[in-house]
Amino acid sequence: TQLLEQSPQFLSIQEGENLTVYCNSSSVFSSLQWYRQEPGEGPVLLVTVVTGGEVKKLKRLTFQFGDARKDSSLHITAAQPGDTGLYLCAGRLGSSNTGKLIFGQGTTLQVKP
Amino acid sequence: DTGVSQDPRHKITKRGQNVTFRCDPISEHNRLYWYRQTLGQGPEFLTYFQNEAQLEKSRLLSDRFSAERPKGSFSTLEIQRTEQGDSAMYLCASSLRAVSYNEQFFGPGTRLTVL
Numbered sequence A: 001t002q003l004l005e006q007s008p009q010f011l012s013i014q015e016g017e018n019l020t021v022y023c024n025s026s027s028v029f030s031s032l033q034w035y036r037q038e039p040g041e042g043p044v045l046l047v048t049v050v051t052g053g054e055v056k057k058l059k060r061l062t063f064q065f066g067d068a069r070k071d072s073s074l075h076i077t078a079a080q081p082g083d084t085g086l087y088l089c090a091g092r093l094g095s096s097n098t099g100k101l102i103f104g105q106g107t108t109l110q111v112k113p
Numbered sequence B: 001d002t003g004v005s006q007d008p009r010h011k012i013t014k015r016g017q018n019v020t021f022r023c024d025p026i027s028e029h030n031r032l033y034w035y036r037q038t039l040g041q042g043p044e045f046l047t048y049f050q051n052e053a054q055l056e057k058s059r060l061l062s063d064r065f066s067a068e069r070p071k072g073s074f075s076t077l078e079i080q081r082t083e084q085g086d087s088a089m090y091l092c093a094s095s096l097r098a099v100s101y102n103e104q105f106f107g108p109g110t111r112l113t114v115l
Helices: none
Strands: A005-007 A010-014 A019-024 A029-037 A044-049 A055-058 A061-065 A071-076 A085-093 A107-112 B005-007 B010-013 B019-024 B031-037 B044-050 B053-057 B065-068 B075-079 B088-095 B110-114
Touching (some): A019 A085, B005 B088, B019 B088
Antiparallel strands (some): A029 A044, A029 A085, B005 B019, B019 B075, B031 B044, B031 B088, B065 B075
């Protein structure tokens, strides 16, 4: 079973549309990160959220950490073809003192011009 | 500003051969991580180092896998007697221990294909 569940797994939309990607767990995370990955490359860090209820904005991207720190969402406004890629959420378990990140399975986003 | 680098970027090998990958972290980072990613999945944790000490290994890391970070700088990941199931992208990441929320920065990965 996946500790972090992302939905949807695939999303194909037209340029200009809005979308939301969800990352859910039954476990509490001390921090959660969102990455974007292009084919054949490593994940690139977009944002880190650490406080329950926290909202961060990065241009047209809005990230939210759930109040209980068990879930997060990524909202993209007016998507552009350059937003195409694999979006990954990853968290550090609240009960853990290790450095490892737990990743979701990813959401593949395709934005058509 | 140099990020995390990995070498080689691609490796094709025959089943049963040994392979070794190298990772150079961001220079001031004291933590270094290895992950494995198969097609259509998120990365899975393999192991991590704080300075030269290997602090945790995943159950995914069978006895054919070994990782080292001898001087607390670069790291190597060796796979002995490769199997077709080892085909994956091997990712390295680094972070600074002092940052409590463990922000990890990834390298470009090494794509391994075992024939």
